Amino acid sequence: MSSNTFTLDGKEIPFEPGDTIIRAAWRQGIEIPHYCWHPGLSIAANCRMCLVEIRSGRQAQMPILKHDPATGQYVPDTKPKLQPACQIPAGEGMEVYAQSEQVKEAQSSVQEFLLLNHPVDCPICDQAGECKLQDYWLEHQAKGKRKLSEPVHKPKGVRFGPTIVYDAERCIMCTRCIRVSDELAQDPVLDMRERGNKNEIVLSPGRELDHDYTLMTEHVCPVGALTSRDFRFKARVWFLKSADGVCSGCATGCTTHVDYDPRKGRVYRLRPRDNEATNQYWMCDDGMMTYKEVHENRVVTPLSSRLGDLDMDTALDTLAELLKTTPSEQVGVSLSALHSTEDNAAWRDFFSTVHPAGGFTVGKRPPWRGDKILRDDDHNPNTKGVEQVLGGAAEALPSGMRVLVALGTHAPLPNDFDPAEPDHHLVVLASNRSELTDQATLLIPVASWAESRGSYVNRKGLSQSFEPAIFPPWDVDPAWKVASRLSERFDTQLQYISIADVPQVQPPPRSTPGPSAQVRA
């Protein structure tokens, strides 16, 4: 950290070399109003909302006509120009004023111009409640409309791609979406067309918005011009609460906000949570869509291929009976790279201390397409975590295995193990249905990632924890708790009452957090 400081409204603000005024203020938690600036994108300086007065140094002047009270005439004069805080680099000893009369008038005027042709869409716009136009109107303008003629009309509801809809009337032409496509997704498919009040965002000819980060264009859009077709009209944001989550899509471990409606117990969407260490400000489309698995294809009640639907206690009794009547060397365990470290640790402990098993392996989703931007080849969030839980022990299932207890929706089935045989038993503890669960002889539900606490270790070895958003279905517990419940039927008992009771493998390494990172071990 450099010791350079400048003053903002009389307050000393430290800055790092290369910081602009707005970035230095943002690091201190002070917001200079802006639309087009984004900490993760290049500077455009086209919205002019962040204009500030800089009273030190040589100031650019602009010609004005000033009223001379002595003569009663308007005489030419100059006055210092306001500068965009997003573009001017902070300098030692600079005197910046963001609350002066001139700045307030400029903010009010900019806001008025932005709303000049804006459609009266608030009741049907998804952005209502998290819209910068609304917030800044209240804080900086708070006046009525002066223009009397009909607003300019532009295309509305333009399908940009399978995920995004564009509304040109609501667009304020900040070009954040263009910069996201160019810089983040490395796919310059969006551009701006025409000039003045005929401006609109268009796709390259013959293309549609189909790269892996299209939902980020919607995320950065400060108004309701770009809306997600998946979320459109589903929920009003003031009814949604946010929980801190970690994406379960791949080993990158992007941190998320899980937005849910507590009245209905439903998760409606994910949003990226700022995190310098993993995802900065972004998430990929597939990661954003992982929330769907919380409410689709869920396993809710235990199912036995022999006995049919069971309740949890009977299912656990059945499993306990099965384990007690099977010798240890014929029991295999498949942990899960899709489950949290705590879930895996609890089951490792169960099968080490309560009823030792013959061998461990790890169930994973097969690799998928990664890229150099955010996505990792490894389609599992917690591969490294499970490795730590096993502590480097060999991953091998015992030969002649008769009972396989698999955590999660994926497990490697060895050739000599066939669940269809009457002697072989496949016990699956999962939250969603999969190919594996369809073959299970005993299927026990566990809570999904949105309903439990836990942590994932990402590809860089960083352990990040997430908190629950909604309550799980009736009598469904997180996997670590199910292990404890099962152990009640044995002589040695795990007795995990809260997640803090599950012994962690090792203290998770800490990373240096960014300005708004919320990494918790």
Added chain:
Amino acid sequence: MEPNVQGNLTQFNEQTLELPSEPMRLNMGPSHPAMHGTIRMVLDLEGETIINVDVQPGYLHRGFEKSCERGNWAQVFPYADRLNYVSPMLNNVGFSLAVEKLLDVQVPERAQYYRVILGELARIADHFTCNGASAMELGAFTPFLWMLKVREWIWDVLEKETGARMTHSFGRIGGMAKEPTSTLKQDTLDMVTKVRDVVAEAESLLLKNRIFLDRTQDVGVLTQEHALQMGVTGPMLRSTGIDYDVRKAEPYSLYDRFDFEVPVGHQGDNYDRFMVRMEEVRQSCRILEQAVSQMPESGPVCVEDPRITYPEKQDVYHTIEATIAHFKLVMEGVKPPKGEVYSSTEAGNGELGFYIVSDGSGTPYRVRVRPPCWYNLQAAREMLVGDMIADIIPTFGSVNMIGGECDR
């Protein structure tokens, strides 16, 4: 057991046989047909004489203050109405003034006159209800109905103006809910004439009646010291001789422009309270006449700040700025700056105070009501001890404890 004839028992003549006796404990209320509102009084009686009263309020506690924390500032008005439900406009005005003090905003003059007019009409209705009920408890049924007739007329005017007779929720932060009707001034002046006539008639019915005078004079006496110790305000305090009226002490809503007097009693007995209220009705009539003559014919009735007042509905339909203003006010509410303020007005029963704490958001952090009749009720015990059972109801009636305001 030997009786103890000393102490606070009535002195017997030496010839009388001293019978062993204990005070009788009698429960009165909470649901008693003659009591005003729901209140429980546990009486210790020596014969017919009251030697102790345990006044137990709280049977109408509805969690008003807690309910206010569950919505916007504007959503407090229906709750405020139901505090002193015989004069709801005064509660509305009191709360509006408190929030406006926190917002540091002055409502337009026309709104202030409108508040005064509707408020004084409500005060007249309140005093007529109290006095009418007091008379009825002494056996005089006709004056009760005679005064309630006037209350009905007043409620007709309020219904014309606000849409509801009693709990109209007409106050708004920053002004009033609607413009006054074109007939307001004429209706008010008509009311004033009628009210003055009825006051004279009611007094003529009662004030020469021997029974009325014997039963109200020197009954339920409240001393000045006790009143001040208990924090009593309003007609009860003024009946003891202290002329404290918030409208004169800390004028609000243009009360310093009106020429009116504050009636004051001498002894603090039921008779004085009755007469103070009758005189206040006459003074309210004077205020009404002056307000009607001074009120501007046109002008805004709400402060024109889109952060406080809803914009015109046609603008909301057609302009984005008004839509955003409407959206923010409905979804997030008026946002008074962080801070706390105490603001008081003269309600029907005395100093009605609102102590509000804002945390900067649209939801109140704390709304504490200083209900005048809560403190007035504290004095009721001293007023009743020493009097007889038959005096309880009239004395309690003259305290004018409104359950909604007392228990909130």
